[in-house]
Amino acid sequence: MKLVIIEPLGVEEEKLMEIAHKALPDSVEIVSYQTKVTDTESLIERGKDADIIMVANLPLNAEVIKGCKNLKMLAVAFTGIDHIAMAACKEQGITVCNCAGYSNAAVSDLVFGLLISLYRNIISCDQVVREEGTKDGLVGFELEGKKFGVIGTGAIGTRVAKIAQAFGCEVYAYSRTVKDLPGIQFVGLEELLYNCDIISLHVPLNESTKGLIGKDEIALMKPDAVLINTARGPVVDSEALAEALNNGKIAGAAVDVFENEPPVSKDHPLLHAKNLIATPHVAFATKEALVKRAIIDFDNVKCWMEGKPVNVMN
Incomplete structure:
Protein backbone atom coordinates (compact mmCIF):
# COMPACT_ATOMS: atom_id res chain seq x y z
CA MET A 1 0.00 0.00 0.00
CA LYS A 2 1.46 3.37 -1.04
CA LEU A 3 0.43 6.69 0.49
CA VAL A 4 1.52 9.92 -1.17
CA ILE A 5 1.31 13.22 0.74
CA ILE A 6 1.05 15.30 -2.41
CA GLU A 7 1.64 18.73 -0.85
CA PRO A 8 3.05 20.11 2.44
CA LEU A 9 0.57 19.85 5.32
CA GLY A 10 2.11 22.58 7.48
CA VAL A 11 3.54 20.17 10.06
CA GLU A 12 7.26 19.59 10.51
CA GLU A 13 8.33 16.44 8.67
CA GLU A 14 9.57 14.68 11.80
CA LYS A 15 6.30 15.35 13.63
CA LEU A 16 4.26 14.36 10.58
CA MET A 17 6.03 11.02 10.26
CA GLU A 18 5.64 10.42 13.99
CA ILE A 19 1.87 10.86 13.61
CA ALA A 20 1.83 8.68 10.49
CA HIS A 21 3.78 5.77 11.98
CA LYS A 22 1.68 5.86 15.14
CA ALA A 23 -1.49 5.41 13.08
CA LEU A 24 -0.42 3.14 10.22
CA PRO A 25 1.32 -0.24 9.92
CA ASP A 26 4.94 -0.37 8.77
CA SER A 27 3.82 -2.04 5.56
CA VAL A 28 2.47 1.30 4.26
CA GLU A 29 4.99 3.07 2.03
CA ILE A 30 4.80 6.81 2.67
CA VAL A 31 6.10 9.41 0.22
CA SER A 32 5.90 13.01 1.48
CA TYR A 33 6.41 16.00 -0.81
CA GLN A 34 7.60 19.18 0.89
CA THR A 35 7.09 21.44 -2.13
CA LYS A 36 3.87 22.49 -3.78
CA VAL A 37 3.10 22.03 -7.47
CA THR A 38 -0.15 22.92 -9.15
CA ASP A 39 0.08 21.79 -12.77
CA THR A 40 -1.81 18.67 -13.78
CA GLU A 41 1.17 16.83 -15.24
CA SER A 42 3.28 17.20 -12.07
CA LEU A 43 0.41 16.17 -9.82
CA ILE A 44 -0.22 13.03 -11.87
CA GLU A 45 3.49 12.22 -11.77
CA ARG A 46 3.45 12.47 -7.97
CA GLY A 47 0.31 10.41 -7.54
CA LYS A 48 0.46 7.91 -10.40
CA ASP A 49 1.39 4.92 -8.22
CA ALA A 50 -0.47 5.94 -5.07
CA ASP A 51 -3.22 3.86 -3.50
CA ILE A 52 -3.93 6.76 -1.15
CA ILE A 53 -3.31 10.47 -1.71
CA MET A 54 -3.30 12.94 1.15
CA VAL A 55 -4.05 16.54 0.12
CA ALA A 56 -4.98 19.77 1.91
CA ASN A 57 -6.53 22.61 -0.13
CA LEU A 58 -4.62 21.99 -3.36
CA PRO A 59 -7.17 21.69 -6.21
CA LEU A 60 -7.34 18.23 -7.76
CA ASN A 61 -9.20 18.27 -11.07
CA ALA A 62 -10.79 15.33 -12.88
CA GLU A 63 -7.75 14.82 -15.09
CA VAL A 64 -5.51 14.42 -12.04
CA ILE A 65 -7.96 12.03 -10.37
CA LYS A 66 -8.26 9.87 -13.49
CA GLY A 67 -4.52 10.05 -14.13
CA CYS A 68 -3.72 8.46 -10.77
CA LYS A 69 -4.65 4.97 -11.93
CA ASN A 70 -4.15 3.15 -8.61
CA LEU A 71 -5.95 5.69 -6.46
CA LYS A 72 -8.51 4.17 -4.10
CA MET A 73 -8.72 6.71 -1.28
CA LEU A 74 -8.36 10.48 -1.06
CA ALA A 75 -7.56 11.72 2.45
CA VAL A 76 -8.41 15.43 2.40
CA ALA A 77 -6.68 17.35 5.18
CA PHE A 78 -9.34 20.03 5.06
CA THR A 79 -12.98 20.49 6.00
CA GLY A 80 -14.32 21.63 2.63
CA ILE A 81 -14.03 19.46 -0.47
CA ASP A 82 -15.10 21.96 -3.13
CA HIS A 83 -11.54 21.87 -4.54
CA ILE A 84 -11.81 18.16 -5.31
CA ALA A 85 -13.34 16.76 -8.53
CA MET A 86 -15.92 14.71 -6.65
CA ALA A 87 -17.73 13.48 -9.76
CA ALA A 88 -14.48 11.94 -11.02
CA CYS A 89 -13.91 10.33 -7.62
CA LYS A 90 -17.36 8.78 -7.75
CA GLU A 91 -16.79 7.57 -11.29
CA GLN A 92 -13.48 5.98 -10.31
CA GLY A 93 -14.83 4.48 -7.08
CA ILE A 94 -12.48 6.53 -4.91
CA THR A 95 -13.41 7.06 -1.26
CA VAL A 96 -13.03 10.68 -0.13
CA CYS A 97 -12.67 11.51 3.58
CA ASN A 98 -12.30 14.95 5.13
CA CYS A 99 -10.97 16.32 8.43
CA ALA A 100 -14.04 17.91 9.94
CA GLY A 101 -13.48 19.51 13.32
CA TYR A 102 -9.77 20.22 13.30
CA SER A 103 -10.15 23.99 12.83
CA ASN A 104 -13.21 24.72 14.97
CA ALA A 105 -11.22 26.67 17.55
CA ALA A 106 -8.86 28.29 15.04
CA VAL A 107 -11.59 29.68 12.77
CA SER A 108 -13.72 30.84 15.69
CA ASP A 109 -10.73 32.67 17.17
CA LEU A 110 -10.12 34.56 13.93
CA VAL A 111 -13.76 35.57 13.60
CA PHE A 112 -13.50 37.54 16.82
CA GLY A 113 -10.02 38.80 16.05
CA LEU A 114 -11.34 40.26 12.80
CA LEU A 115 -14.52 41.54 14.41
CA ILE A 116 -12.75 43.32 17.25
CA SER A 117 -10.25 44.76 14.78
CA LEU A 118 -13.17 46.25 12.87
CA TYR A 119 -15.10 47.41 15.93
CA ARG A 120 -12.09 48.97 17.68
CA ASN A 121 -10.25 50.27 14.58
CA ILE A 122 -7.11 48.40 15.63
CA ILE A 123 -5.29 48.67 12.31
CA SER A 124 -6.00 52.41 12.06
CA CYS A 125 -5.07 52.90 15.72
CA ASP A 126 -1.71 51.25 15.15
CA GLN A 127 -1.07 53.46 12.15
CA VAL A 128 -2.04 56.70 13.88
CA VAL A 129 0.22 56.00 16.87
CA ARG A 130 3.16 55.53 14.49
CA GLU A 131 2.29 58.89 12.93
CA GLU A 132 2.20 60.70 16.31
CA GLY A 133 -1.61 60.94 16.20
CA THR A 134 -4.42 60.50 18.73
CA LYS A 135 -7.69 58.59 19.07
CA ASP A 136 -9.66 61.36 17.35
CA GLY A 137 -12.07 59.75 14.90
CA LEU A 138 -11.22 56.27 16.13
CA VAL A 139 -13.77 55.75 18.89
CA GLY A 140 -15.10 52.22 18.43
CA PHE A 141 -17.94 49.98 19.52
CA GLU A 142 -18.56 47.29 22.14
CA LEU A 143 -19.79 43.78 21.38
CA GLU A 144 -22.02 43.66 24.45
CA GLY A 145 -25.67 44.12 23.54
CA LYS A 146 -25.17 43.77 19.80
CA LYS A 147 -27.34 41.48 17.70
CA PHE A 148 -25.02 38.80 16.35
CA GLY A 149 -26.18 36.74 13.35
CA VAL A 150 -24.64 33.38 12.51
CA ILE A 151 -25.37 31.92 9.09
CA GLY A 152 -24.71 28.19 9.23
CA THR A 153 -24.72 26.36 12.55
CA GLY A 154 -22.34 23.50 12.01
CA ALA A 155 -19.58 22.95 14.55
CA ILE A 156 -17.81 26.25 13.81
CA GLY A 157 -20.97 28.34 13.57
CA THR A 158 -22.23 26.91 16.84
CA ARG A 159 -18.92 27.65 18.56
CA VAL A 160 -18.97 31.22 17.24
CA ALA A 161 -22.52 31.65 18.51
CA LYS A 162 -21.55 30.51 22.00
CA ILE A 163 -18.54 32.86 22.08
CA ALA A 164 -20.79 35.72 20.95
CA GLN A 165 -23.07 34.94 23.89
CA ALA A 166 -20.08 35.12 26.22
CA PHE A 167 -19.41 38.64 24.91
CA GLY A 168 -22.98 39.57 25.85
CA CYS A 169 -24.43 39.53 22.35
CA GLU A 170 -28.01 38.67 21.47
CA VAL A 171 -27.51 35.76 19.06
CA TYR A 172 -29.62 34.85 16.04
CA ALA A 173 -29.01 32.02 13.59
CA TYR A 174 -30.05 30.92 10.13
CA SER A 175 -29.45 27.36 8.97
CA ARG A 176 -31.20 24.76 6.85
CA THR A 177 -31.32 22.63 10.03
CA VAL A 178 -32.83 24.27 13.11
CA LYS A 179 -31.13 23.14 16.31
CA ASP A 180 -32.00 23.44 19.96
CA LEU A 181 -29.21 25.78 21.07
CA PRO A 182 -29.86 27.54 24.38
CA CYS A 196 -28.35 41.97 13.09
CA ASP A 197 -25.43 44.29 13.75
CA ILE A 198 -22.86 41.59 13.06
CA ILE A 199 -23.20 38.77 10.52
CA SER A 200 -20.76 35.86 10.43
CA LEU A 201 -20.82 33.27 7.64
CA HIS A 202 -20.20 29.58 8.33
CA VAL A 203 -21.70 27.61 5.45
CA PRO A 204 -19.98 25.18 3.07
CA LEU A 205 -19.71 26.04 -0.61
CA ASN A 206 -22.23 24.18 -2.74
CA GLU A 207 -24.88 24.97 -5.33
CA SER A 208 -27.31 26.25 -2.70
CA THR A 209 -24.82 28.57 -0.98
CA LYS A 210 -22.93 29.99 -3.96
CA GLY A 211 -23.90 33.67 -4.12
CA LEU A 212 -25.99 33.31 -0.95
CA ILE A 213 -25.07 36.88 0.03
CA GLY A 214 -25.58 39.04 -3.03
CA LYS A 215 -26.67 42.58 -3.79
CA ASP A 216 -30.26 42.07 -2.62
CA GLU A 217 -29.19 40.41 0.63
CA ILE A 218 -26.60 43.10 1.41
CA ALA A 219 -29.25 45.76 0.77
CA LEU A 220 -31.22 44.34 3.70
CA MET A 221 -28.38 44.95 6.15
CA LYS A 222 -28.18 47.90 8.53
CA PRO A 223 -25.94 50.83 7.55
CA ASP A 224 -23.87 50.19 10.70
CA ALA A 225 -23.69 46.41 10.23
CA VAL A 226 -20.50 44.44 9.57
CA LEU A 227 -20.03 41.18 7.68
CA ILE A 228 -17.42 38.51 8.51
CA ASN A 229 -16.63 35.80 5.95
CA THR A 230 -14.37 32.95 7.06
CA ALA A 231 -16.43 30.37 5.12
CA ARG A 232 -15.84 30.34 1.34
CA GLY A 233 -15.33 33.27 -1.01
CA PRO A 234 -18.05 32.50 -3.58
CA VAL A 235 -20.70 32.49 -0.84
CA VAL A 236 -20.56 36.29 -1.16
CA ASP A 237 -20.82 38.42 -4.30
CA SER A 238 -17.53 40.31 -3.96
CA GLU A 239 -18.47 43.11 -6.35
CA ALA A 240 -21.75 43.73 -4.54
CA LEU A 241 -19.97 43.76 -1.17
CA ALA A 242 -17.29 46.16 -2.43
CA GLU A 243 -19.96 48.49 -3.84
CA ALA A 244 -21.87 48.46 -0.55
CA LEU A 245 -18.72 49.27 1.44
CA ASN A 246 -17.63 52.07 -0.89
CA ASN A 247 -21.11 53.62 -0.87
CA GLY A 248 -21.49 53.39 2.91
CA LYS A 249 -24.43 50.97 2.71
CA ILE A 250 -22.81 48.84 5.41
CA ALA A 251 -20.14 49.84 7.91
CA GLY A 252 -17.43 47.25 7.34
CA ALA A 253 -16.39 43.74 6.44
CA ALA A 254 -13.64 41.24 7.13
CA VAL A 255 -12.83 38.59 4.56
CA ASP A 256 -10.51 35.59 4.90
CA VAL A 257 -11.64 33.84 1.71
CA PHE A 258 -11.91 34.79 -1.93
CA GLU A 259 -13.06 33.16 -5.18
CA ASN A 260 -9.63 31.57 -5.51
CA GLU A 261 -6.84 30.70 -3.14
CA PRO A 262 -4.23 33.41 -2.45
CA PRO A 263 -2.34 35.10 -3.92
CA VAL A 264 -5.32 37.33 -4.69
CA SER A 265 -5.03 39.75 -7.60
CA LYS A 266 -4.30 43.35 -6.64
CA ASP A 267 -7.25 44.29 -8.85
CA HIS A 268 -9.76 42.34 -6.76
CA PRO A 269 -12.66 44.72 -5.96
CA LEU A 270 -12.59 43.99 -2.23
CA LEU A 271 -8.97 45.08 -1.95
CA HIS A 272 -10.09 48.56 -3.03
CA ALA A 273 -13.12 48.74 -0.75
CA LYS A 274 -13.46 50.99 2.29
CA ASN A 275 -13.48 49.60 5.84
CA LEU A 276 -12.41 46.11 4.84
CA ILE A 277 -9.90 43.84 6.55
CA ALA A 278 -8.51 41.04 4.38
CA THR A 279 -6.53 37.97 5.44
CA PRO A 280 -5.07 35.27 3.14
CA HIS A 281 -7.26 32.25 4.01
CA VAL A 282 -5.52 31.86 7.34
CA ALA A 283 -8.47 31.11 9.62
CA PHE A 284 -7.72 27.39 9.85
CA ALA A 285 -3.96 27.83 10.08
CA THR A 286 -2.68 27.60 13.62
CA LYS A 287 0.12 25.34 14.81
CA VAL A 301 -6.55 6.35 6.44
CA LYS A 302 -6.24 3.81 9.25
CA CYS A 303 -10.01 3.36 9.50
CA TRP A 304 -10.35 3.04 5.72
CA MET A 305 -7.64 0.38 5.61
CA GLU A 306 -9.48 -1.53 8.34
CA GLY A 307 -12.69 -1.43 6.31
CA LYS A 308 -14.42 0.97 8.68
CA PRO A 309 -14.11 4.35 6.92
CA VAL A 310 -15.05 7.53 8.80
CA ASN A 311 -15.64 11.15 7.71
CA VAL A 312 -16.66 9.86 4.27
CA MET A 313 -17.87 12.61 1.94
CA ASN A 314 -19.13 10.43 -0.92
Missing part, protein backbone atom coordinates in the same frame (compact mmCIF):
# COMPACT_ATOMS: atom_id res chain seq x y z
CA GLY A 183 -30.30 31.28 24.04
CA ILE A 184 -29.98 31.25 20.23
CA GLN A 185 -32.99 32.22 18.16
CA PHE A 186 -33.35 30.70 14.69
CA VAL A 187 -34.90 33.05 12.13
CA GLY A 188 -35.19 33.37 8.37
CA LEU A 189 -32.26 34.71 6.36
CA GLU A 190 -33.93 38.01 5.52
CA GLU A 191 -34.89 38.65 9.12
CA LEU A 192 -31.37 37.92 10.30
CA LEU A 193 -29.81 40.25 7.71
CA TYR A 194 -32.30 43.01 8.50
CA ASN A 195 -31.94 42.90 12.29
CA GLU A 288 -2.34 23.40 16.94
CA ALA A 289 -4.97 23.01 14.21
CA LEU A 290 -2.49 21.71 11.63
CA VAL A 291 -1.34 19.00 14.02
CA LYS A 292 -4.97 18.15 14.86
CA ARG A 293 -5.83 17.71 11.18
CA ALA A 294 -2.79 15.51 10.52
CA ILE A 295 -3.89 13.23 13.36
CA ILE A 296 -7.45 13.10 12.00
CA ASP A 297 -6.26 12.52 8.42
CA PHE A 298 -3.99 9.58 9.28
CA ASP A 299 -6.74 8.15 11.45
CA ASN A 300 -9.06 8.40 8.43
Whole structure:
Protein backbone atom coordinates (compact mmCIF):
# COMPACT_ATOMS: atom_id res chain seq x y z
CA MET A 1 0.00 0.00 0.00
CA LYS A 2 1.46 3.37 -1.04
CA LEU A 3 0.43 6.69 0.49
CA VAL A 4 1.52 9.92 -1.17
CA ILE A 5 1.31 13.22 0.74
CA ILE A 6 1.05 15.30 -2.41
CA GLU A 7 1.64 18.73 -0.85
CA PRO A 8 3.05 20.11 2.44
CA LEU A 9 0.57 19.85 5.32
CA GLY A 10 2.11 22.58 7.48
CA VAL A 11 3.54 20.17 10.06
CA GLU A 12 7.26 19.59 10.51
CA GLU A 13 8.33 16.44 8.67
CA GLU A 14 9.57 14.68 11.80
CA LYS A 15 6.30 15.35 13.63
CA LEU A 16 4.26 14.36 10.58
CA MET A 17 6.03 11.02 10.26
CA GLU A 18 5.64 10.42 13.99
CA ILE A 19 1.87 10.86 13.61
CA ALA A 20 1.83 8.68 10.49
CA HIS A 21 3.78 5.77 11.98
CA LYS A 22 1.68 5.86 15.14
CA ALA A 23 -1.49 5.41 13.08
CA LEU A 24 -0.42 3.14 10.22
CA PRO A 25 1.32 -0.24 9.92
CA ASP A 26 4.94 -0.37 8.77
CA SER A 27 3.82 -2.04 5.56
CA VAL A 28 2.47 1.30 4.26
CA GLU A 29 4.99 3.07 2.03
CA ILE A 30 4.80 6.81 2.67
CA VAL A 31 6.10 9.41 0.22
CA SER A 32 5.90 13.01 1.48
CA TYR A 33 6.41 16.00 -0.81
CA GLN A 34 7.60 19.18 0.89
CA THR A 35 7.09 21.44 -2.13
CA LYS A 36 3.87 22.49 -3.78
CA VAL A 37 3.10 22.03 -7.47
CA THR A 38 -0.15 22.92 -9.15
CA ASP A 39 0.08 21.79 -12.77
CA THR A 40 -1.81 18.67 -13.78
CA GLU A 41 1.17 16.83 -15.24
CA SER A 42 3.28 17.20 -12.07
CA LEU A 43 0.41 16.17 -9.82
CA ILE A 44 -0.22 13.03 -11.87
CA GLU A 45 3.49 12.22 -11.77
CA ARG A 46 3.45 12.47 -7.97
CA GLY A 47 0.31 10.41 -7.54
CA LYS A 48 0.46 7.91 -10.40
CA ASP A 49 1.39 4.92 -8.22
CA ALA A 50 -0.47 5.94 -5.07
CA ASP A 51 -3.22 3.86 -3.50
CA ILE A 52 -3.93 6.76 -1.15
CA ILE A 53 -3.31 10.47 -1.71
CA MET A 54 -3.30 12.94 1.15
CA VAL A 55 -4.05 16.54 0.12
CA ALA A 56 -4.98 19.77 1.91
CA ASN A 57 -6.53 22.61 -0.13
CA LEU A 58 -4.62 21.99 -3.36
CA PRO A 59 -7.17 21.69 -6.21
CA LEU A 60 -7.34 18.23 -7.76
CA ASN A 61 -9.20 18.27 -11.07
CA ALA A 62 -10.79 15.33 -12.88
CA GLU A 63 -7.75 14.82 -15.09
CA VAL A 64 -5.51 14.42 -12.04
CA ILE A 65 -7.96 12.03 -10.37
CA LYS A 66 -8.26 9.87 -13.49
CA GLY A 67 -4.52 10.05 -14.13
CA CYS A 68 -3.72 8.46 -10.77
CA LYS A 69 -4.65 4.97 -11.93
CA ASN A 70 -4.15 3.15 -8.61
CA LEU A 71 -5.95 5.69 -6.46
CA LYS A 72 -8.51 4.17 -4.10
CA MET A 73 -8.72 6.71 -1.28
CA LEU A 74 -8.36 10.48 -1.06
CA ALA A 75 -7.56 11.72 2.45
CA VAL A 76 -8.41 15.43 2.40
CA ALA A 77 -6.68 17.35 5.18
CA PHE A 78 -9.34 20.03 5.06
CA THR A 79 -12.98 20.49 6.00
CA GLY A 80 -14.32 21.63 2.63
CA ILE A 81 -14.03 19.46 -0.47
CA ASP A 82 -15.10 21.96 -3.13
CA HIS A 83 -11.54 21.87 -4.54
CA ILE A 84 -11.81 18.16 -5.31
CA ALA A 85 -13.34 16.76 -8.53
CA MET A 86 -15.92 14.71 -6.65
CA ALA A 87 -17.73 13.48 -9.76
CA ALA A 88 -14.48 11.94 -11.02
CA CYS A 89 -13.91 10.33 -7.62
CA LYS A 90 -17.36 8.78 -7.75
CA GLU A 91 -16.79 7.57 -11.29
CA GLN A 92 -13.48 5.98 -10.31
CA GLY A 93 -14.83 4.48 -7.08
CA ILE A 94 -12.48 6.53 -4.91
CA THR A 95 -13.41 7.06 -1.26
CA VAL A 96 -13.03 10.68 -0.13
CA CYS A 97 -12.67 11.51 3.58
CA ASN A 98 -12.30 14.95 5.13
CA CYS A 99 -10.97 16.32 8.43
CA ALA A 100 -14.04 17.91 9.94
CA GLY A 101 -13.48 19.51 13.32
CA TYR A 102 -9.77 20.22 13.30
CA SER A 103 -10.15 23.99 12.83
CA ASN A 104 -13.21 24.72 14.97
CA ALA A 105 -11.22 26.67 17.55
CA ALA A 106 -8.86 28.29 15.04
CA VAL A 107 -11.59 29.68 12.77
CA SER A 108 -13.72 30.84 15.69
CA ASP A 109 -10.73 32.67 17.17
CA LEU A 110 -10.12 34.56 13.93
CA VAL A 111 -13.76 35.57 13.60
CA PHE A 112 -13.50 37.54 16.82
CA GLY A 113 -10.02 38.80 16.05
CA LEU A 114 -11.34 40.26 12.80
CA LEU A 115 -14.52 41.54 14.41
CA ILE A 116 -12.75 43.32 17.25
CA SER A 117 -10.25 44.76 14.78
CA LEU A 118 -13.17 46.25 12.87
CA TYR A 119 -15.10 47.41 15.93
CA ARG A 120 -12.09 48.97 17.68
CA ASN A 121 -10.25 50.27 14.58
CA ILE A 122 -7.11 48.40 15.63
CA ILE A 123 -5.29 48.67 12.31
CA SER A 124 -6.00 52.41 12.06
CA CYS A 125 -5.07 52.90 15.72
CA ASP A 126 -1.71 51.25 15.15
CA GLN A 127 -1.07 53.46 12.15
CA VAL A 128 -2.04 56.70 13.88
CA VAL A 129 0.22 56.00 16.87
CA ARG A 130 3.16 55.53 14.49
CA GLU A 131 2.29 58.89 12.93
CA GLU A 132 2.20 60.70 16.31
CA GLY A 133 -1.61 60.94 16.20
CA THR A 134 -4.42 60.50 18.73
CA LYS A 135 -7.69 58.59 19.07
CA ASP A 136 -9.66 61.36 17.35
CA GLY A 137 -12.07 59.75 14.90
CA LEU A 138 -11.22 56.27 16.13
CA VAL A 139 -13.77 55.75 18.89
CA GLY A 140 -15.10 52.22 18.43
CA PHE A 141 -17.94 49.98 19.52
CA GLU A 142 -18.56 47.29 22.14
CA LEU A 143 -19.79 43.78 21.38
CA GLU A 144 -22.02 43.66 24.45
CA GLY A 145 -25.67 44.12 23.54
CA LYS A 146 -25.17 43.77 19.80
CA LYS A 147 -27.34 41.48 17.70
CA PHE A 148 -25.02 38.80 16.35
CA GLY A 149 -26.18 36.74 13.35
CA VAL A 150 -24.64 33.38 12.51
CA ILE A 151 -25.37 31.92 9.09
CA GLY A 152 -24.71 28.19 9.23
CA THR A 153 -24.72 26.36 12.55
CA GLY A 154 -22.34 23.50 12.01
CA ALA A 155 -19.58 22.95 14.55
CA ILE A 156 -17.81 26.25 13.81
CA GLY A 157 -20.97 28.34 13.57
CA THR A 158 -22.23 26.91 16.84
CA ARG A 159 -18.92 27.65 18.56
CA VAL A 160 -18.97 31.22 17.24
CA ALA A 161 -22.52 31.65 18.51
CA LYS A 162 -21.55 30.51 22.00
CA ILE A 163 -18.54 32.86 22.08
CA ALA A 164 -20.79 35.72 20.95
CA GLN A 165 -23.07 34.94 23.89
CA ALA A 166 -20.08 35.12 26.22
CA PHE A 167 -19.41 38.64 24.91
CA GLY A 168 -22.98 39.57 25.85
CA CYS A 169 -24.43 39.53 22.35
CA GLU A 170 -28.01 38.67 21.47
CA VAL A 171 -27.51 35.76 19.06
CA TYR A 172 -29.62 34.85 16.04
CA ALA A 173 -29.01 32.02 13.59
CA TYR A 174 -30.05 30.92 10.13
CA SER A 175 -29.45 27.36 8.97
CA ARG A 176 -31.20 24.76 6.85
CA THR A 177 -31.32 22.63 10.03
CA VAL A 178 -32.83 24.27 13.11
CA LYS A 179 -31.13 23.14 16.31
CA ASP A 180 -32.00 23.44 19.96
CA LEU A 181 -29.21 25.78 21.07
CA PRO A 182 -29.86 27.54 24.38
CA GLY A 183 -30.30 31.28 24.04
CA ILE A 184 -29.98 31.25 20.23
CA GLN A 185 -32.99 32.22 18.16
CA PHE A 186 -33.35 30.70 14.69
CA VAL A 187 -34.90 33.05 12.13
CA GLY A 188 -35.19 33.37 8.37
CA LEU A 189 -32.26 34.71 6.36
CA GLU A 190 -33.93 38.01 5.52
CA GLU A 191 -34.89 38.65 9.12
CA LEU A 192 -31.37 37.92 10.30
CA LEU A 193 -29.81 40.25 7.71
CA TYR A 194 -32.30 43.01 8.50
CA ASN A 195 -31.94 42.90 12.29
CA CYS A 196 -28.35 41.97 13.09
CA ASP A 197 -25.43 44.29 13.75
CA ILE A 198 -22.86 41.59 13.06
CA ILE A 199 -23.20 38.77 10.52
CA SER A 200 -20.76 35.86 10.43
CA LEU A 201 -20.82 33.27 7.64
CA HIS A 202 -20.20 29.58 8.33
CA VAL A 203 -21.70 27.61 5.45
CA PRO A 204 -19.98 25.18 3.07
CA LEU A 205 -19.71 26.04 -0.61
CA ASN A 206 -22.23 24.18 -2.74
CA GLU A 207 -24.88 24.97 -5.33
CA SER A 208 -27.31 26.25 -2.70
CA THR A 209 -24.82 28.57 -0.98
CA LYS A 210 -22.93 29.99 -3.96
CA GLY A 211 -23.90 33.67 -4.12
CA LEU A 212 -25.99 33.31 -0.95
CA ILE A 213 -25.07 36.88 0.03
CA GLY A 214 -25.58 39.04 -3.03
CA LYS A 215 -26.67 42.58 -3.79
CA ASP A 216 -30.26 42.07 -2.62
CA GLU A 217 -29.19 40.41 0.63
CA ILE A 218 -26.60 43.10 1.41
CA ALA A 219 -29.25 45.76 0.77
CA LEU A 220 -31.22 44.34 3.70
CA MET A 221 -28.38 44.95 6.15
CA LYS A 222 -28.18 47.90 8.53
CA PRO A 223 -25.94 50.83 7.55
CA ASP A 224 -23.87 50.19 10.70
CA ALA A 225 -23.69 46.41 10.23
CA VAL A 226 -20.50 44.44 9.57
CA LEU A 227 -20.03 41.18 7.68
CA ILE A 228 -17.42 38.51 8.51
CA ASN A 229 -16.63 35.80 5.95
CA THR A 230 -14.37 32.95 7.06
CA ALA A 231 -16.43 30.37 5.12
CA ARG A 232 -15.84 30.34 1.34
CA GLY A 233 -15.33 33.27 -1.01
CA PRO A 234 -18.05 32.50 -3.58
CA VAL A 235 -20.70 32.49 -0.84
CA VAL A 236 -20.56 36.29 -1.16
CA ASP A 237 -20.82 38.42 -4.30
CA SER A 238 -17.53 40.31 -3.96
CA GLU A 239 -18.47 43.11 -6.35
CA ALA A 240 -21.75 43.73 -4.54
CA LEU A 241 -19.97 43.76 -1.17
CA ALA A 242 -17.29 46.16 -2.43
CA GLU A 243 -19.96 48.49 -3.84
CA ALA A 244 -21.87 48.46 -0.55
CA LEU A 245 -18.72 49.27 1.44
CA ASN A 246 -17.63 52.07 -0.89
CA ASN A 247 -21.11 53.62 -0.87
CA GLY A 248 -21.49 53.39 2.91
CA LYS A 249 -24.43 50.97 2.71
CA ILE A 250 -22.81 48.84 5.41
CA ALA A 251 -20.14 49.84 7.91
CA GLY A 252 -17.43 47.25 7.34
CA ALA A 253 -16.39 43.74 6.44
CA ALA A 254 -13.64 41.24 7.13
CA VAL A 255 -12.83 38.59 4.56
CA ASP A 256 -10.51 35.59 4.90
CA VAL A 257 -11.64 33.84 1.71
CA PHE A 258 -11.91 34.79 -1.93
CA GLU A 259 -13.06 33.16 -5.18
CA ASN A 260 -9.63 31.57 -5.51
CA GLU A 261 -6.84 30.70 -3.14
CA PRO A 262 -4.23 33.41 -2.45
CA PRO A 263 -2.34 35.10 -3.92
CA VAL A 264 -5.32 37.33 -4.69
CA SER A 265 -5.03 39.75 -7.60
CA LYS A 266 -4.30 43.35 -6.64
CA ASP A 267 -7.25 44.29 -8.85
CA HIS A 268 -9.76 42.34 -6.76
CA PRO A 269 -12.66 44.72 -5.96
CA LEU A 270 -12.59 43.99 -2.23
CA LEU A 271 -8.97 45.08 -1.95
CA HIS A 272 -10.09 48.56 -3.03
CA ALA A 273 -13.12 48.74 -0.75
CA LYS A 274 -13.46 50.99 2.29
CA ASN A 275 -13.48 49.60 5.84
CA LEU A 276 -12.41 46.11 4.84
CA ILE A 277 -9.90 43.84 6.55
CA ALA A 278 -8.51 41.04 4.38
CA THR A 279 -6.53 37.97 5.44
CA PRO A 280 -5.07 35.27 3.14
CA HIS A 281 -7.26 32.25 4.01
CA VAL A 282 -5.52 31.86 7.34
CA ALA A 283 -8.47 31.11 9.62
CA PHE A 284 -7.72 27.39 9.85
CA ALA A 285 -3.96 27.83 10.08
CA THR A 286 -2.68 27.60 13.62
CA LYS A 287 0.12 25.34 14.81
CA GLU A 288 -2.34 23.40 16.94
CA ALA A 289 -4.97 23.01 14.21
CA LEU A 290 -2.49 21.71 11.63
CA VAL A 291 -1.34 19.00 14.02
CA LYS A 292 -4.97 18.15 14.86
CA ARG A 293 -5.83 17.71 11.18
CA ALA A 294 -2.79 15.51 10.52
CA ILE A 295 -3.89 13.23 13.36
CA ILE A 296 -7.45 13.10 12.00
CA ASP A 297 -6.26 12.52 8.42
CA PHE A 298 -3.99 9.58 9.28
CA ASP A 299 -6.74 8.15 11.45
CA ASN A 300 -9.06 8.40 8.43
CA VAL A 301 -6.55 6.35 6.44
CA LYS A 302 -6.24 3.81 9.25
CA CYS A 303 -10.01 3.36 9.50
CA TRP A 304 -10.35 3.04 5.72
CA MET A 305 -7.64 0.38 5.61
CA GLU A 306 -9.48 -1.53 8.34
CA GLY A 307 -12.69 -1.43 6.31
CA LYS A 308 -14.42 0.97 8.68
CA PRO A 309 -14.11 4.35 6.92
CA VAL A 310 -15.05 7.53 8.80
CA ASN A 311 -15.64 11.15 7.71
CA VAL A 312 -16.66 9.86 4.27
CA MET A 313 -17.87 12.61 1.94
CA ASN A 314 -19.13 10.43 -0.92
